[in-house]
Amino acid sequence: MSGKSKRKEIPVFQTPLIETHCHLDYLQQDSTEAILQQARERGVERFITIAVAPDNLDTVRTLADTHDAVYCTQGVHPHEARLYTAEVGQRIRAGAESERVVAIGEIGLDYHYDNSPRAQQRQAFAEQLQIALDMALPIVVHTRDADDDTMAIFREFSGQGLRGVIHSFTSSPELAEFCLQEGFHLGFNGIITFNKAENVRAVVAETPVERILLETDSPFLTPVPFRGKENAPFYLPLVAEKVAELKDSPPEALIRQTTQNARDLFFHGA
Numbered sequence: 001m002s003g004k005s006k007r008k009e010i011p012v013f014q015t016p017l018i019e020t021h022c023h024l025d026y027l028q029q030d031s032t033e034a035i036l037q038q039a040r041e042r043g044v045e046r047f048i049t050i051a052v053a054p055d056n057l058d059t060v061r062t063l064a065d066t067h068d069a070v071y072c073t074q075g076v077h078p079h080e081a082r083l084y085t086a087e088v089g090q091r092i093r094a095g096a097e098s099e100r101v102v103a104i105g106e107i108g109l110d111y112h113y114d115n116s117p118r119a120q121q122r123q124a125f126a127e128q129l130q131i132a133l134d135m136a137l138p139i140v141v142h143t144r145d146a147d148d149d150t151m152a153i154f155r156e157f158s159g160q161g162l163r164g165v166i167h168s169f170t171s172s173p174e175l176a177e178f179c180l181q182e183g184f185h186l187g188f189n190g191i192i193t194f195n196k197a198e199n200v201r202a203v204v205a206e207t208p209v210e211r212i213l214l215e216t217d218s219p220f221l222t223p224v225p226f227r228g229k230e231n232a233p234f235y236l237p238l239v240a241e242k243v244a245e246l247k248d249s250p251p252e253a254l255i256r257q258t259t260q261n262a263r264d265l266f267f268h269g270a
C-alpha cells in the first residue's frame with residue numbers, strides 16, 4: 001500500500017475533555033451508553049445534555065440521573081418560546097433543584113428562523129435569566145441574528161452576577177466583544193471546521209482561551225470531514241484540535257484550559 005490515506009482519524013488526547021453542549025435525547029444512532037462509551041474512549045469525561053422545550057425537561061434529567069458522567073440543563077429554547085408559560089417557568093425552577101442540573105438553558109433569541117414570535121422570545125429569555133439569577137446557576141444562551149436585542153436584554157441584567165456561555169457562537173465580533181466584557185464564555189463547535197465559517201474562526205482567534213468552551217451541539221453540526229454523518233460527542237476532539245490550531249496552541253494545553261473553564265463555570269471548579 002502506498003499513498004496518503006484519505007481516512008481522517010478522530011484524535012485521542014491525554015487531557016480529559018468536557019462536552020458542554022449536546023442533545024443526547026435527539027441522537028438516532030446506537031444506544032446512549034454506546035455513544036458515551038465511544039466518547040470516553042476519546043477522552044470525553046463529562047457531558048452536558050441540553051433542555052430545549054417543555055416536553056424534554058424531564059427527559060434530560062432522566063438521562064442525567066441514569067448515566068454517571070451526564071449532567072443537564074433546564075430551559076426553553078427561543079424556537080419554543082411560544083410554549084413558555086408561568087407554569088413552565090415553575091417546572092424549570094423545580095427541575096433545577098436537582099444536583100444534576102448545572103445551568104439554565106438553552107435560552108435566548110433566534111430571529112433567523114423566527115419559530116416563535118419575537119416578543120414571546122424576549123419575554124421567555126428575560127424570565128429565564130431571572131430564574132438563573134434566583135437559583136445562582138449559569139446560563140446557556142442561543143442567539144442568532146438578534147445581536148441588538150440580545151445586548152439590550154443583557155444590559156438590563158448587567159452587574160447582577162449573570163454567568164454563562166453563548167453557545168455555538170456565530171454572531172458578530174461586536175456581540176462577541178460585548179459578551180466577553182459582560183464576563184460570558186463563548187462556545188465553539190464543528191462550525192469552525194466549515195469552509196464558509198471564516199467569520200467564526202476570526203472570533204475564535206480574538207477570544208481569550210480562558211473564555212472558550214468546547215461543544216459538539218450534536219446531533220447537529222458534524223465537524224469536517226464527517227459531514228453527512230450524525231454528530232455525536234465522540235467528535236469533540238476534532239473541535240479541540242481546530243480551536244488549538246486557531247489559537248496556535250498545543251492541543252493538550254488548549255484542552256487543559258478549556259476543561260478547567262467548563263469545571264469552573266458548571267461544576268464549581270471540581
Ligand SMILES: [Zn+2]
Binds near residue numbers: 021023106217
Ligand atoms: Zn443546542
